[in-house]
Amino acid sequence: MLKIIFLIIVLFIFITVYTFKRKIDGVLDSIFPQRNEAKHNNSDSLEELVKCANCGVYVPKSAAVKKIRLKGDDLYFCSKKCKDEYQKSK
Numbered sequence: 001m002l003k004i005i006f007l008i009i010v011l012f013i014f015i016t017v018y019t020f021k022r023k024i025d026g027v028l029d030s031i032f033p034q035r036n037e038a039k040h041n042n043s044d045s046l047e048e049l050v051k052c053a054n055c056g057v058y059v060p061k062s063a064a065v066k067k068i069r070l071k072g073d074d075l076y077f078c079s080k081k082c083k084d085e086y087q088k089s090k
């Protein structure tokens with residue numbers, strides 16, 4: 001009889017730890033969304049986003065307007081208009 005109670009307790013602890021770990025994972029994912037990005041880094045479906053140097057909008061790298069180099073930094077633009085405006089302002 002004591003053996004059965006012991007087994008039940010061990011099982012209960014296992015389930016508790018398992019659900020607790022899942023909860024922690026969920027909380028961490030909501031606090032640090034980059035954890036998910038790191039998990040999906042190997043898949044090609046997630047395209048890198050680049051920030052428009054003029055208006056600050058994020059666009060997929062492939063959709064971004066041709067970059068220009070400024071002091072070694074690559075600059076991307078959401079549209080040709082933004083690129084022209086940025087270059088005019090410099």
Ligand SMILES: [Zn+2]
Nearest residue numbers: 052055078082
């Ligand atoms: Zn822009």
